[in-house]
Amino acid sequence: MIQLFDLATKYSEVRFSPFCWRIKYALAHKGLKWDESPLSFAEMKQLPLPNDGKVPVLVDGDEVVFDSWEIALFLDNKYPQHVLFDSDESRSQSLFVKCWTETVLHSLISRMGILDFLGLQKDVDQTYFRESREKRFGITLEEWGSNPEAARMDFLKALEPLRQTLSDQKFVGGKSPNFSDYIMVGVFQWLRCGSGLTIFDETDHVYAYQERLLDLFDGLGRSAPVYPTATRS
Ligand SMILES: N[C@@H](CCC(=O)N[C@@H](CS)C(=O)NCC(=O)O)C(=O)O
Secondary structure, three states: OOOEEEEEEOOOOOEEEEEEEEHHHHHHHHHOOOOEEEEEEHHHOOOOOOOOOOOOOOEEEEEEEEEEHHHHHHHHHHOOOOOOOOOHHHHHHHHHHHHHHHHHHHHHHHHHHHHHHEEEEEEEEHHHHHHHHHHHHOHHHHHHHHHHHHHHHHHHHOOOHHHHHOOOOEEEOOOOOOOOHHHHHHHHHHHHHOOOOOOOOOOOHHHHHHHHHHHHHHHOOOOOOOOOOOOOO
């Protein structure tokens, strides 16, 4: 069975890593089953080798693959059924979606939800999470997350190219989803599972798109427990 190393939180069932959600959808897209091994930040040294100290890491037999993009390429190569990228062009376009989300959307998400993400960390991870993120942002987490509503407005504005695309087609991949859509699932699940925030107006095309993605694969995303309604383990 494929093993997926994911990010643990203080709630045994809550998983909010955007990079890991990409891979869960990619595996489901291919009809593959997997076991999840959640690790907290303090436990990353238990990751199989090779790794870059981050999740996701995927173990398939004696092969170990790290980095969500590399894992997607590996899966398409090893399991050619139900491709994630149906051409070189679609892979190149997904690379753009990956870079756009990571450079534009992810920092807005962290400005919206950083204090919830901190609250999700196990006690043992609190100091590491705070220190590593404060070093990255150059200010305290409280300062970084001081205006979540302004960040939400910026986030909704940044989604405009996606919104316009979705007025013409159901998925970024066109009529059916491809890896670009699973990159977007990561964005949505990070917020849905990792924070108590309401982001979208229900009339927004992006909201309807999120709902479509949550319904895929028997509600894989929708059935995931969310913070802060989960019970601490
Ligand atoms: N480029 C990597 C990024 C993975 C990543 O940043 N994962 C986070 C969890 S969402 C992590 O493991 N961080 C470890 C740390 O910050 O120490 C990928 O796409 O897989």
